[in-house]
């Protein structure tokens with residue numbers, strides 16, 4: 083992924099905001115946090131940021147067509163009700179709902195977004 087200089091600048095602004103949200107680098111008693119403690123806080127923020135970002139992008143990408151091609155046989159499957167999806171990602175659990183499609187030939191439901 084190639085980000086423009088402008089997009090990189092905007093991401094740096096988000097980092098500044100995340101740093102403000104995290105707060106200071108000292109414990110309440112005044113001791114400085116260790117590198118490992120600071121790293122762990124950054125990882126937690128990054129993981130939460132990543133899962134929320136992924137969730138937003140997944141929801142945007144969900145197709146809303148009355149039918150979709152079955153990934154197994156290629157025939158048209160009909161749109162069914164929305165079903166909850168939960169994926170365990172490297173950065174945590176991501177949950178959303180999207181329409182499932184049903185293929186009569188294969189007698190199975192599928193999500194076109196995942197094949």
Ligand SMILES: [Zn+2]
Pocket residue numbers: 152153154155156157185186187188189
């Ligand atoms: Zn099929």
